[in-house]
Amino acid sequence: MLIERHHITKELPEATRLIDYLSGIFPQLPTHNRIKKAIKKGAIRLNGAVVEGSRWVKYGDIIELHDLEEKPPKIFPLKLEIVYEDDFLAVVWKPAGIVVSGNQYKTLTNALGYNLEPSSQRDALPWMLPVHRLDAPTSGLVLIAKTVQARIRLARLFEQHAIRKKYRAIVVGETKEKGIISTPIEGQNTLTEFIRLQVVPSIKNKALSLVELLPTTGRTHQLRIHLSGIGHPIVGDKRYSPPGKVLRQKGLFLSATGLSFEHPLLDKKISLERNMPYKFTTLMEREVKMWKRKNNSE
Numbered sequence: 001m002l003i004e005r006h007h008i009t010k011e012l013p014e015a016t017r018l019i020d021y022l023s024g025i026f027p028q029l030p031t032h033n034r035i036k037k038a039i040k041k042g043a044i045r046l047n048g049a050v051v052e053g054s055r056w057v058k059y060g061d062i063i064e065l066h067d068l069e070e071k072p073p074k075i076f077p078l079k080l081e082i083v084y085e086d087d088f089l090a091v092v093w094k095p096a097g098i099v100v101s102g103n104q105y106k107t108l109t110n111a112l113g114y115n116l117e118p119s120s121q122r123d124a125l126p127w128m129l130p131v132h133r134l135d136a137p138t139s140g141l142v143l144i145a146k147t148v149q150a151r152i153r154l155a156r157l158f159e160q161h162a163i164r165k166k167y168r169a170i171v172v173g174e175t176k177e178k179g180i181i182s183t184p185i186e187g188q189n190t191l192t193e194f195i196r197l198q199v200v201p202s203i204k205n206k207a208l209s210l211v212e213l214l215p216t217t218g219r220t221h222q223l224r225i226h227l228s229g230i231g232h233p234i235v236g237d238k239r240y241s242p243p244g245k246v247l248r249q250k251g252l253f254l255s256a257t258g259l260s261f262e263h264p265l266l267d268k269k270i271s272l273e274r275n276m277p278y279k280f281t282t283l284m285e286r287e288v289k290m291w292k293r294k295n296n297s298e
Helices: 032-041 108-115 148-159 222-229 278-297
Strands: 002-008 044-046 062-067 081-085 089-094 124-130 139-147 164-172 178-181 192-202 206-215 254-262 269-273
Touching: 002 148, 032 044, 062 148, 081 269, 089 108, 108 124, 124 148, 139 148, 148 254, 164 222, 164 278, 178 222, 192 222, 192 278, 206 222, 206 278
Parallel strands: 139 254
Antiparallel strands: 002 062, 044 062, 081 089, 089 139, 124 139, 164 206, 164 254, 178 192, 192 206, 254 269
16 A cells, blocks of 8 residues: 655644645645545545545645555565664665556565564554655665554654754855755755865866755755855756766765754664765766876876
8 A cells, every 4th residue: 555645734724624734735636636535545645544535634634545456566586784673664665667566566665575574563554664765866874664663653754854964065166165055946045054074176177075964954956956056066966067067977965964854753863874876986086086186287
C-alpha cells in the first residue's frame, strides 16, 4: 500500500470536517465525488487511521492518500550502505545517479527490501519508505520509515524543521567565508546557511570553493538555486550553471553528509555524519596540480 501523497493541515479559521477540507488538497481527487469514494475505500488516512469523512480535522493533522492497488515493489538488488537501522526507521546512503522513488525499477525504494530488516512492530508498513527526497544526481543520507507511526512523526519533524541536514558542495568561484541566503523560491520562504571550508585556484573557473550547507527549509532544488543565484553554481549542475561550466562525466558535486534529529519513538538523539565522496577531494587536488603546472611552465 503505497502512500502517494501526504499533507499536514495548517491553522484553520473554523472547525472543518475531513471531507470538506480535502477539496483541492490532492490533484488525484479533483471532485467531491472522488473524495467521497476515496474515503469510503479507505484510501484516505488521518494520522495513520482510516476514518469517516465527518471527522473533524485540526492543526498539525497528517492526511495521507494511499494507492490501495499498488503492488509491492520489485526488489532491486543494489547494495546500499546502512548508516543506521532499528525496528522503526533506518538511514541509508543513496549513491549519486539513483532516484529515490518513481515508476522505474532502479530506485532507492526498490532497493530497501534487499538491504534492510523488516519491522516487527504491529504497525509495520507493507514495505519501507523514504520520508524525504534527494535529487537523482545528489548523493547522501536518506531517512527511511519502517512503521506507520515512524512515518507520521518523522513527517511532523520535517514540517517543524526539527530534522537538521548538512551538505557538502564544491562551487564555482571564491565564496564569502560564510553567509545566509533567503531568496524565495516559487513564492515560498527559504533559508540556507553556508560556510566556506576550503578554496583552491582553478584554471577554468579562477577558483573553486568547498562549502558546508545548512538548509533550514527544504524546497525543490533549493541549494542548487540558492548557490547559482549568488553567482556560485555547484560544479556539475547542468540545470543551474552557465554554459561551459559543467565538468563532463563527473556528476554533481553535492552530497547530503549529515542528519540529526530526535528519534520519534525512542528516547534518544540521532546524529549521523559521513565523509563526503572521494571525488570531491580528488577534484580539489587536481585543480591545484593543474594550476601549479600551468603557472610553473609560464
